[in-house]
Amino acid sequence: MSSNNYKLLQKKKKEVLELWMKNQLADEGLREDLISNDELRSQSEELIEALIGNLSSNSVEDINSDEWSPVIEILGGIAITRARQGFSPRETGNFVFSLKEALIEVLQKELKNDIQALFSETLKIGRIMDNLSVVTFETFIKGREEVILRQTDEITDISTPVIRVWDGILALPIIGTLDSARTQVVMENLLQEIVETGSSIAILDISGVPAVDSLVAQHLIKTVSATRLMGAECIISGIRPEIAQTVVHLGIDLSNIITKSSLASALAYAFKVMRLEVRKVNAVQKSNLL
Amino acid sequence: MLSLSKETIKVLKEQDVVLLRNRVKEVAVKIKMGLVNQTRLITAASELLRNMLRYANGGNCIVEIVSSGRNNGVRLTFIDKGPGIPDIALAMKDGYSTGKSLGLGLPGTKRLVNEFDIKSKVGEGTTVTIIKWANG
Numbered sequence: 519m520s521s522n523n524y525k526l527l528q529k530k531k532k533e534v535l536e537l538w539m540k541n542q543l544a545d546e547g548l549r550e551d552l553i554s555n556d557e558l559r560s561q562s563e564e565l566i567e568a569l570i571g572n573l574s575s576n577s578v579e580d581i582n583s584d585e586w587s588p589v590i591e592i593l594g595g596i597a598i599t600r601a602r603q604g605f606s607p608r609e610t611g612n613f614v615f616s617l618k619e620a621l622i623e624v625l626q627k628e629l630k631n632d633i634q635a636l637f638s639e640t641l642k643i644g645r646i647m648d649n650l651s652v653v654t655f656e657t658f659i660k661g662r663e664e665v666i667l668r669q670t671d672e673i674t675d676i677s678t679p680v681i682r683v684w685d686g687i688l689a690l691p692i693i694g695t696l697d698s699a700r701t702q703v704v705m706e707n708l709l710q711e712i713v714e715t716g717s718s719i720a721i722l723d724i725s726g727v728p729a730v731d732s733l734v735a736q737h738l739i740k741t742v743s744a745t746r747l748m749g750a751e752c753i754i755s756g757i758r759p760e761i762a763q764t765v766v767h768l769g770i771d772l773s774n775i776i777t778k779s780s781l782a783s784a785l786a787y788a789f790k791v792m793r794l795e796v797r798k799v800n801a802v803q804k805s806n807l808l
Numbered sequence: 809m810l811s812l813s814k815e816t817i818k819v820l821k822e823q824d825v826v827l828l829r830n831r832v833k834e835v836a837v838k839i840k841m842g843l844v845n846q847t848r849l850i851t852a853a854s855e856l857l858r859n860m861l862r863y864a865n866g867g868n869c870i871v872e873i874v875s876s877g878r879n880n881g882v883r884l885t886f887i888d889k890g891p892g893i894p895d896i897a898l899a900m901k902d903g904y905s906t907g908k909s910l911g912l913g914l915p916g917t918k919r920l921v922n923e924f925d926i927k928s929k930v931g932e933g934t935t936v937t938i939i940k941w942a943n944g
Binding site for chain 1: 902
């Protein structure tokens with residue numbers, strides 16, 4: 519950018535900001551629920567400051583050069599916060615695009631007598647702002663991906679609860695696909711809980727596992743073996759008819775493991791092993807109890 | 809045999825397994841496959857996918873609805889550019905595995921589906937094709 523025009527923009531910084539703010543506030547997609555106008559203004563001011571300060575540099579066209587890193591940093595910061603706050607891509611994009619409009623509008627006003635210069639400066643501004651938009655989107659998506667990753671972690675955490683159903687009996691309902699990472703979490707939680715509660719029976723309920731292939735079966739067998747090493751017995755429950763047929767066809771040998779079709783029958787079996795009895799109280803005894 | 813619909817899905821990471829499994833299930837439901845056969849097909853697909861991911865770092869899967877006479881079915885083709893299988897007969901034996909798995913993937917899959925075909929060239933890759941008929 520020629521130094522004259524640069525000084526011009528430097529001088530008109532205030533005007534650019536006002537125009538930009540006007541553009542942003544006029545936009546239908548303005549999210550006053552997510553960001554206050556004051557905050558928006560301070561974000562905008564910070565970005566313009568850094569951007570216009572950079573227009574004088576020699577490497578103005580090379581967005582990867584070091585001189586651009588402060589601008590990219592500010593923009594990246596804004597994009598990431600917006601992704602977390604729940605802005606849509608369109609709203610985030612408009613933030614940058616409306617700045618382009620404002621810059622070009624100011625240039626147009628100032629250079630209206632020199633079409634040649636106006637054209638070349640507009641092109642330059644366009645190129646820079648396009649590059650910045652790409653950066654914004656890259657960071658925006660990265661921000662979103664972080665949100666997804668965090669949620670994945672949360673799901674892994676909450677999806678493997680160990681429930682103490684009775685004194686000495688633990689139940690662990692597994693929902694979703696069992697992969698290596700998940701098996702590790704399941705096994706750790708289960709073994710830890712066995713130690714803490716001194717339980718002697720653990721029930722792994724796989725009603726919520728959509729398909730049992732040989733890898734899932736292998737993981738189950740490993741979990742059962744580990745539980746046995748801890749001195750507890752492990753029952754696998756919730757085996758649906760179609761799962762049973764598939765396992766047989768696959769040729770997986772689960773005969774060493776106690777399996778039940780439902781959690782209820784697994785619990786009944788556990789009671790039997792622990793020599794507990796669940797009985798219906800008849801009317802006479804009940805009145806005695808009361 | 810007539811192919812009624814065809815789509816190719818890329819499988820590169822473990823999360824894609826769930827995605828493809830759901831897709832296979834949708835297709836199976838569409839041709840009114842019974843629950844047991846659905847589960848068999850999905851399990852077979854899942855075995856082959858895991859093999860592909862483990863030994864060939866992923867590949868492509870073609871999901872097709874095929875029709876032959878009055879029978880509809882799902883044909884899945886798994887194509888990878890992995891190291892290939894030197895001895896297919898050995899790989900098809902129960903309990904044989906070069907990894908540390910149970911060694912039931914390939915032979916088990918064959919038992920789960922109606923038609924099973926495997927072609928492999930060392931250094932070039934492996935292609936496995938399976939067909940499960942809606943009422944087969």
